[in-house]
Amino acid sequence: MLCIKHPNTNAYFNLAAEEYVLRNFSQDAFMLWRNEPAVIVGKHQNTLGEINLDFIKESEIKVVRRLSGGGAVFHDLGNLNFTFIMNGDDGNLVDFRKFTKPILDVLLKLGIEAKFEGRNDLTIDGKKFSGNAEHVYKKRVLHHGTLLFSSQMADLSEALKINPLKYRDKAVKSVRSRVTNISDHLHQPLKVLEFRDLIMDHIRDMYPDAVGYDYSHDDLQSINNLVDNKYSTWEWNFGYSPMYDFQRGIKTEGGHIEFHLNVEKGMICDIKIYGDFFNKTDITELELLLKGCPHEQEAVKERLSSIVLSDYCSNVLVDEFVKGMF
Incomplete structure (x- = not known):
């Protein structure tokens, strides 16, 4: 298990890094990462139908399409993202409960009773703090999820506020839920990067073969090529939208x-x-x-x-x- 913890907070880079590791590595991997303000839309969504375009432009918020399905989510530096990329057998790759259980275990250690609810959400007292999605490539699965830790809820609400009368389509629609920050439920103060380290330590304890990994020069070059040719382009982030x-x-x-x-x-x-x-x-x-x-x-x-x-x-x-x- 490769444990990848890197400081890059560019959403284009981080989404490209996921695809690069999924397609080019043979080992299992676990990644923790954060983005500066960005809206991440699901692969099958109409981007313009999910975002408040005026607010996005005024606030210089990146908009990026991801490989996996599901709904649009808002990222900022108060949101921590986790990614499992694992090998497996056909038919047994998709397992939302398996990949979210380590997060629930860490929260339980902190005295927070969180639950897995619905198809892919984690909640505290009925309020969502984590949405999850998966994408299968050959015999590898990419599972990633958001962890609202200390996000700016006003920005989240504004960035995803759209007029439903503008767009008529068959694209996958986001389901808006009541949301909460993990930090609001802590019994003792904790910073987001301290929370990140707790999760990484827990994963290292879970997997005896876990080793830290830093991207090589060649890795970075390949990831940045993906950024330039795909993840930062209008064609992928907007043009890929359904009719x-x-x-x-x-x-x-x-x-x-x-x-x-x-x-x-x-x-x-x-x-x-x-x-x-x-x-x-x-x-x-x-x-x-x-x-x-x-x-x-x-x-x-x-x-x-x-x-x-x-x-x-x-x-x-x-x-x-x-x-x-x-």
């Missing part, structure tokens, strides 16, 4: 505008723009211009730079028009 429909209405100085979009693989396949605004040029020309454009703010703004928007929507600013499409 969805989007609709939204906004009020402007030029009048009311209503957007209806059909998006597939992150690209606008069809768009209809309605409203009581005035125009000099047929709005269908604007709709044709936006077809085939990535459903991404900067890409839309780039398309609009080739026209005079007021010809199509009088007294409407480009920024408010673009914002209305998200």
